[in-house]
Amino acid sequence: MVNIIELPNELSLKILSYFEYDKATLCQLALVSSHFRPLAKEALLKHLVLSANLLEDEHNSSFDRILQILVEEPNIATLVRTLTLSWTHQENYPRAEYLLQRLPLLESLYLSVPFFASSEDGKPHRPSFRFLQKHPFNRLTKLQLASDITWLDLTEFMYLPKLEHLNLHHLPPCDAVPLPEKFQGRISPVRSIDLQHCRSALDRSLERLLQRAGKLEVLQLRCGVHYWPLRFGQSLAPAHHTLRSLTITGRGMYIGMDDSRLDLSGFQMLQKVDVFSFLFFSSFRANKARDGLYRLLPQSLLELRIEFPPNTGLIESTPQTVTHVFKGWELDWVMEIALNKATHFPGFSSLSLLERLHVGAQQCEEFILPEPLKLAFEVSSIAFQGWCREGWWRACN
CATH class of the missing domain: 1.20.1280 (Monooxygenase)
Structure with missing residues (x-):
């Protein structure tokens, strides 16, 4: 040994x-x-996790101990690859800047900076990341910002030479500031974007962001409660030629939406789609016609996952003691996917449907397709997985 x-x-x-x-x-x-x-x-x-906040006994903080080591032994700075950094007071900017200047080989950076209260009017002010422009970040591949950010600062980050993964908690409003001359004619290297909060008023901002991310392959975002699916789909148009994976999550209830549907048929490379049902089907009525979904999907599609919130559901009601008779709108659209695979998306191989349930109110179990649907999926070589309210499907098989 x-x-x-x-x-x-x-x-x-x-x-x-x-x-x-x-x-x-x-x-x-x-x-x-x-x-x-x-x-x-x-x-x-x-991997360092630090707070730049100045404590009463600053020399006992992890931040200051690490900073002292980096000053005394500069060669150690080359070991740091990932940094999670936060601070809550505006006067801590210089401390954060001082640390970042000593980390030349940083590959992943997570910044958490809240709004700062102004000493003059007491109102919150958006934090500025302009000081980061002094750092070259030549090796940074992943950036996560748990803070509000200006459009100009976001632009500076997007064109970092090695940046591939961008995670934003908030997408800034699109302003009228033109693209700086130094970035004109260039394509951002970002391949993956994760937006934690995306509001309907920011459709134009999302479109502009995607216009600059000319190599984008993966997009994940979380929608607010107000959204218009058709308009949202139009804002995704700049990524039609590159996007391979699209994930859209959100809350269980949606307000003030129209009856439009998300159209993804224009995508040429999109292979994986994971979305909430409200983008494809009406958010107001469960019995709104669901047919024709296959026409809204890209020909390149391989996998589709749809999550249904409690206020609509995959089916209309849970059967009790009587056999449940499916209404056409409930599962006909699923059959359409199997029957139209050969002509619309020949490579399609997996469909997953999930009902999101109220926590503690109901239990969830695997849904077994009725025999006609099961046969159609087997003939079309499509794998199916479904999870729904407990008990309803057993009454109809």
């Missing part, structure tokens, strides 16, 4: 990497073994 301290450093470091988020274990290993000390330090510094 080989003693672990006899292993090559590369293999020992790989073993220690399994504890990279368990700081206590890494610290213990560094204390008990001189062999592990430099390797544990490398694993400890790879």
Whole structure:
């Protein structure tokens, strides 16, 4: 048996990497073994979670201890790859900037900065990320902002040379500021965008964002309670030639929407779609006709997942003691997908339907397709998975 301290450093470091988020274990290993000390330090510094807030005893904060190490041993800064940084007071900007200037090989950055209250009027003011422009971020591939941001600051981030993954908690309103000359004629390298909160009033902002993300392959976003599916689909048009995966989540209730439907037929590369049913079907009435969905889907589609909120549902009602008779609008549209696969999306291979239930009110169980539908899906080579309210499908099989 080989003693672990006899292993090559590369293999020992790989073993220690399994504890990279368990700081206590890494610290213990560094204390008990001189062999592990430099390797544990490398694993400890790879992922940092810090607050730039100035404490009463600043030298005892994790932030200041790390900063002191970086000043005393500049070569250690090259070990830091991921940084999660937050602060809650405007005067902490210089501290954050001072730290970032000492991390030249940073690959992933997560910033959490709230609105700041003005000392003059007490009103909240949007934080500025202009100070980050002093840092080249030549190796940054992932950026997550849990903060409001101006459109100009967002533009600066989108054109970082290596940035591939962008996560925004809020999409800023589209302003009239033109694209800076230094970015004109260039395409943002971003391939994945995750928008945590996307409001209907920001359709134009979303469209403009996608116009600049000319290499975008993955888009995830969470909608608010007000939305117009057709208009939303139109804002996705700039990504028609590149997008491969689209995920749209949201709340269970939607207000003030029209009866339009999300049209994805213009996408040429889109393979995976995971959306809430309100974008395809009426949010007002469960018995609104659902036929013709297949016409709204791209020919390149491989996988489709639709989640139904409690106020509409996959079916109209849960049967009790009588056999449930399906109404046409309930499952005919599912049959259409199987029957039109060959002509509309020949590569389509998977359909998943899910009812979101009120927590604690009902239980969910797997839905088995009725025999005619099951046969149609088998003939078309489409895998099916469904989860719905407990008990209703057993009455009709």
